Every structure is written in C-alpha cells, then in structure tokens.
Amino acid sequence: MNQLPDALLCIDGEMRPAEGDKKFDNICPWTGEVVGQAADGSASDVEAAIASSRKAFDETDWSTNHAKRIELVTKFAQLLRENRDTLMQIARLEAGSSIGAAAFAQVDNALTCGEDMLKCFEEIEWQEDRGVREFMGGKSKRTVYHTPLGVVGAITPWNVPLYVNIGKVYGALLAGCTVILKPAPDTPLMGSYMGELGIQAGLPKGVLNVITAQDPALAGEMLTRDHRVDVISFTGSTGVGKRIMENGAESLKRLFLELGGKSVNIILDDADDFAMKVMTGMAVFHAGQGCAMPTRMLVPKSRYEEAVGALQMAYQGFAERWGDFDAPDQVMGPVISKRQHDRVMGYIELGQQEGARLLAGGKSRPDKGNGFFIEPTCFVDCTNDMRIAREEIFGPVLCVIPFEDDEDAIRIANDSDYGLGGGVHGSVERATAIARRIHAGAISVNSGMSITGDLPFGGFKQSGMGREWGREGIEDFLDTKVIAVGGQ
Template sequence: MSRLTLTIPAAQQLIDGKLAPASDGASYPILDPATGQEIGTAPDSTAGDVDAAIGAARRAFDESDWATDHALRVRCLRQLHDALVEEADAFKALTTAEVGMPDFMMSAAGFDVPVGGLKWVTDLLEDYEFETDLGEAQPMGIPTRRTVHREPVGVVAAISPWNVPTQINLAKIGPALAAGCTVVLKPAPDTPWVGAELGRLVAEKTDMPAGVFNVVMPRSNDVAAMLTTDPRVDMVSFTGSTAVGRTIMQAGAATLKKTFLELGGKSAAIVLDDANVAGAAGATAFAACMHAGQGCAITTRLIVPREKYDEAVQAAADCMSSIGTADPASAGSICGPVISAVQRDRVAAYLELAEQEGGTFACGGKVAEKDGELAGGFWIEPTVVAGLDNSSRLAQEEIFGPVLVVIAHDGDDDAVRIANESDYGLSGSVDSGDLERAKAVAARIRTGTIAVNGGVWFAPDAPFGGYKQSGIGREMGVAGFEEYLETKTLAEPA
C-alpha cells in the first residue's frame, strides 16, 4: 500500500443513478506515481456499461425536467459544491496519491480553483438570460416579433486527461450541467478515482435525477471511442493531446457532433532586452517544474535576448537545480513524479533526442534517482536544455515533463516570429521593463491566453483555450458555459 492514508471509498462507476462495479467484474490497478505501488482498483467499464451510461443520459435529457428546471439545476450544483468543500481534505489527499500532484497546487488548479469555478458557474446560471428579445421588425413586410432562445446541447461526453483531473472534470461537467445538458464523464485510466469520487458525491449528496450525470472508466480506447461515435451523444468535450483530438474530431464527423477540443501547447515565455532577464528566467523555470511540467499551458520555451542568453540559462538552471524532485506529499514539494512509467520513458527519450540534436543540459537531463519506497516511482530531473534553435523537435513538440528549452532572439520582431513558429497557440508570456512595449508584443502572439509582466489569467471567469492546433472552443468563463448551449431564433406574429 501507499505511504499515504486514504479514506476515500473504492472507485465505482455511476450509471443511471447507481454506483456499481464493471458489469463483468473486471478492474485495473490504480498506481501512486511517486512509488509505483498500487493504491486501489478501478472498474474496467465494458462496452455494455458505456452503452448503458449513454442510454441513461439520453433518457434523462429527453424525459426529465433537468433541461428546463433551472432551480433544480442550481440546487443540485450547490449541493455538489458543498459536498466537495466538506470532503476537501480527503479529496486533496486522493489527488496527491493518484495524480502525484504536490500539495501546494491544491490551493490552485488541484482543487480550490475548480471547486470555486463550480460555484461561479452556478451563480452565472442563476442570472443568465436564456432568452433575448430582438423586438419587432417587418422582414419581407410581415410584422414579426423575434426572440433568441439559448437551449442545452443535449447529451455531452466529457473526456478528461490525467494531469489536472479535478480542474478539467469540473470545467466540463459544471458548465454542461448548468446549461441543462446531461453528461457521461470518462476520466483517464491513469486517474479514474477522482472522477469516480465526483460520481459518488453526486449519487450520495445531491438531488440530481438518475442519468443526468454518469461516470464510466474503460481502459480500452476502443470502448471509450463509443462516446465519440454514438448518435445519442450530441457533443464531445475533450482535453488531451492534439493527436487524439484529431481522431475524436474525425470520429464525430459522421454524426456532425459538436466538438470542444482543448489540446496541446508549446508556449513561449518571451523576455525582452529591458526586462530583468534572470528574474524572468527563474520564474519560467519554476513554472516548468510545477507538477513535473505536466500542464498544457506551461511555458516550456524560454525566448531570451541573444546577448543575455548565458545569464538566462544559468538563472533557469539555478532555479531548477534548487527545486529538484520531491515526494508530492511532503511540505514544500514543487516537482513530483510524472504520471507513469510510459510517460517517464517518453520524456527520457526526448532528453536523449536533445543531445542528438546538439543540445546541452545546463541541469538535469536524466531519470531522477530515488531511494526507498520512492525508488519505484516515475521521476525525471528538472532539466534546462541550451544550444538548440526553434526548429528542433525539443522546441516544437509537447514533452509534458519538467523540461525547459532556452532559445535566443534578436529583438522584438524575432521573438514574435519564434513564438509564432509553432503548430500550437495555447498560452505564453511577455516580460519587459516597459508595460506598453510588453503589451504590444503580446498583441502579436497568436495564442489563447498570455501573461504580461507577471499577470495571471487563470481564473473561473476567464475563458481558456487555444489557437491553431491547440484546440477549438473555450473552457471556463461565460464563453465556456455557452459552449454547451444551442441558439434558436423564434419568430411570431407581432
């Protein structure tokens, strides 16, 4: 068993209001990434289970009052929020154990921000105008009154990744349920337990009608793919890799499903020549270490003035070396393990590639060595890669580990060119001693979110999403809520 004590019930599916194991009794292990040890099991949902969950969500949308009873939705979502607050300590401990997320992140994306986001979208639901009166007009000479109605999309398949599961689970199911949709949540097989906990809390602590919210956790990609092809599903909301996003978009095309995609990133932190280069480099290195670099919006390309390149590399390396790796359950841990042996080996392969491409390591560069119980975990040393340009694979491909590539630029125009020379456009930052200069550069970066001189965009009311191959649509904010609505224009005689 893990060195952590967990008080969370065993993971179960939620289908049509009932908590249950897989219909054939199959399960798979849940591992603590810090130790590699089994801490629980998850039901391996069958094709029949997924079919039943979709059917339950369809019936609940078509036959219950969920889509039209705003007061019921508000009450149920507030009940879920209260249950999460009540069980916060246990939920956070589970997240550290299952996800390997350092405890300090629980006050941000790990728990507190997404739970606050659930309250935010419920407050929005209470005040949102679902109808807009366009007034009277005479189209084609016919006196007419027009109103625009916003209605729920229908059945939503929410497919979430393993890196910040509670943030992404709630950023999907909160707005979808608030809009009046019904949901089938499929968490990632590496982190099914936190998703299962949402199902348990809904079943035990809320008045949500059966079938409105369902949780399945198949390990098989073929079984999970049913959510993207079944004609009873109206919308797929997916967060994950760009490659899988393409597959989901193609799968949904046959039935023209509405598709929300929040995908990969290779975001650039631009430091201009009048900035505190060492300070900005250290801050970027710190961010690249958080949760072992497992964040799609993390700035993993540090673009610095050529004449200050060595200074920036040294500052980034000093920061990463001081952080190191540590048990995510320990006080002060910043860089914990990566999620799995597969991910550890994938990151290690990129580190080998860095040397093949001509790069050097200012710090790190290999699998981290641990003693005792942690020796079985999945650890990568925080790494700064120097000597590569923006054409290298290390600078172009999403690594999803604690790896920062430092690239030289020759002025503002060149920095903008480098930042935009990417298939992705999810996030970024600009630092300058002149705020207006920084904002002028930021305006030229093709990315969905960008921080200027240390500003923070991450909050429940701020839309999040990307340009280019970083995705389609926005999550969080009013825009994220409206992803789950359809627009109907109604005309009647004036």
C-alpha cells in the same frame, strides 16, 4: 502511503461495479505500486450510461428548469468543497501530485474556479427579444432562445483531473445538458468520486454518469461515434483530438477540444528584475505536466549569458527541493506513469542528439523511490526547429531559445503548431503589444493571471477549438433557436 477506495461506475444514479465485476489496478506514481482498484467498464456499461443520459435529457425537466440546476450544482460544489481533504488525498496518490501542487492547482484552484462558474450562470441570457419587424408584407415578433445542446461526452486527462472534470461537468450541467464523464485510466477515482458526490447532492438519475475503464479508447470511441451523444468535450493530445473529429463527423457532433501546447515565456531585456523572471520560469510545477505551461523560454541575445547563468543558479538551488511526498512546500513530484517516464526520457535523449546543451537535469532518479521520477531538466542553445522545441513533451523539460529583437521573438513564438498559452515580461506597453500579436488563447503579461474560472480558456491552431470556463464555458453547450410569431 494510504490506500484509496475502489473507483466504481456511476450509472443512472447508482454507484456500481462494472459488468462481471471486472477491475483494473490504480497505480500510484510515487511508488509504482497498486493503491486501489477501479471498475473496468465494458461496452455494455457505456451503453447503459448513454441510454441513461439520453433519457434524463429527453424525458425530465433538467434542460428547462434553470432554478433547479443552479440549486443542485451549487449543492454539488459545496459537497466537493466539504470533502477537500479526500480530494487532496486522491490527487496525491492517483495523479502523483506533491502537496504544494495539490493544494494549489489540483484541488483548491479547481474548487475556486468551479465556484466562479456558478457566478457566471447569472450572466447567461436564455432568451432575447429581437422586437417586431415588418418583412414581406407581414409583421413578426422575434425571440432568440439559447437552449442546451443535449448529451455531452466529457473525456478528461490525468494531469489535473479534478480541475478539468469540474470545468466540463459544471459548464455542461449549468447549460442544461446531461453528462457522461470518462476519466483517464490513470486517474479513475477522481471522476468516480465526483459521481458519488453528485448523487449525494441530489442530481437526478442520468444527469451525471461516470465511466471508468482500463482501455483508454473503448468508451471514447463509443461516445464519439454514437448519434445519441450530441457533444464531445475533450482535453488531451492533439492526435486524439483529430481522431475525435473524424469519429464525430458522421453525426456532426459539436466539439470542444483543448489539445496540446508548446507555450512561450518571453523575457524582454527591460523586464523588471530580469534574472528573477528568468529563474522563476523553470518548467517544474507538477513535473511539467500542464498543457498551457510555458516550456519554451525566449530570452534576448543581448542578455543571453546572464539568463543562462540565472537558470543554472535556479536549477542548482532546486536540485533537491522536489520529489518528497511529505514536504508541504514542494510543487514537483513524479510523472504520471512508466510510459510517460520513458517518453520524457526519450525526448531528453533526443534533445542532446539534436545539439541542444543540457544545462541541468536530464536523468531518471530511481533513488527518489520506485515511482516515475525525472530530474528538473533545462536545455539551452536551442533553436525553434528542434523537435524538443516544437513537440509537447509533458514533463519537467524547459527549452531556452535566444531572440534578436521583438519581431524575432514574435516570429519564434508563432512558429508553432500550437497556440494555447504563454507569457511576456517587460515594460507594460511593450509586453502587451507583443502579447496581442501572439497566436494563443491565454497570454499573461508580467505574471497576470490569464487562466481563472471566470475567464474563457482554449487554444488556437492545433491547440484546439471552443472555450471552457467562464460564461463562454457554459455558452459552448448552448444552441441558438429563433421563433418568429406572425400577425403581431
């Protein structure tokens, strides 16, 4: 495997090392070995990034020059597209992505969704004429303006770093905000490389700053507490999201929080090709490390044994079709880190203790290499009160739960702290009626694509607040101002 270049900080239009040239190791999930180093940003580095972003927003025309923004962000997107091969390499070595997953969700889908957002820019109404109204003895001509919120702290996760980075950075920049991007310490280079390409695209100094750091909390704590940062856009765990709300309360920061998920995949008894729908529901893509990935499969009791048999066949067929770095058709590699490996294995042990039946997998696989490999795992005979069915595992673990009828399926689906995504398979009218009653932000009916760059994405309940992507993903970075001119 090749080495990766060092990830540098991007501050005030320059790529530079951290204070004192401090660095930390970038670990490859496939091997557990160092494949590069990253700048270990200090408090002083974060301070410099905040000051730079604040100055760029307050003292330049970035927030008001719509034509300039769309021109430069479009050029930025073109440079990312032209450097696809480099992005693929980073996703594979840094995020542990298989070739199939990298070519789809990690890179190509990220680039395409970003380009969708550029088209959404045309839909934004920057001002609206609300007409003249006579009130309290005088006439006023009223105009509503939509203006950028200010400096955005964008805190992103390690599972699909380019995709989430693009969603936050494009949305904020197109709205007219300036951005401080803080990538996860497990995937520092993807964010750093975006900063480098942003400079090449001609983004003005301070419009996009990138801070990498080994300490997962240092930069985030500073960004979420500093009164000069107006918005926090965060994707990650629900626990950290709650911490961000606490930190931001003092300055009443605007928040976008895309948090945990425990999404359902409901297979109705009248689904076309029932067995195939069940078999394709394995939670194996990118080793199950997706926030909206359906990891609770609900199947009717009337066809439960058929479903279990189909899953057993599917997992047997998939048993050795994963974990090969060089296989172009594979979609599952290792989990991101030793810490995550141990966490997932702890949940697998817990599932057996809770009484779920281990149908497939369940083991660590050191024979695949020195990285962090866990077998595709499936539990059946689950109940929705088990922790493995209620808590986000973020690994290749599927829980299968039987249901009595449609009302029971809806009850189980909504009996969750989360509400991010999900799917329903069955006759269209029936499946759509069920989808409308599931408390989640993005529901797929019969494999419909509910998550694309031109659609809003976000969750209900403890899956978060606000929306990313689509027109709404730009509008969430805008505020509303009314100006009324008297004597008209």
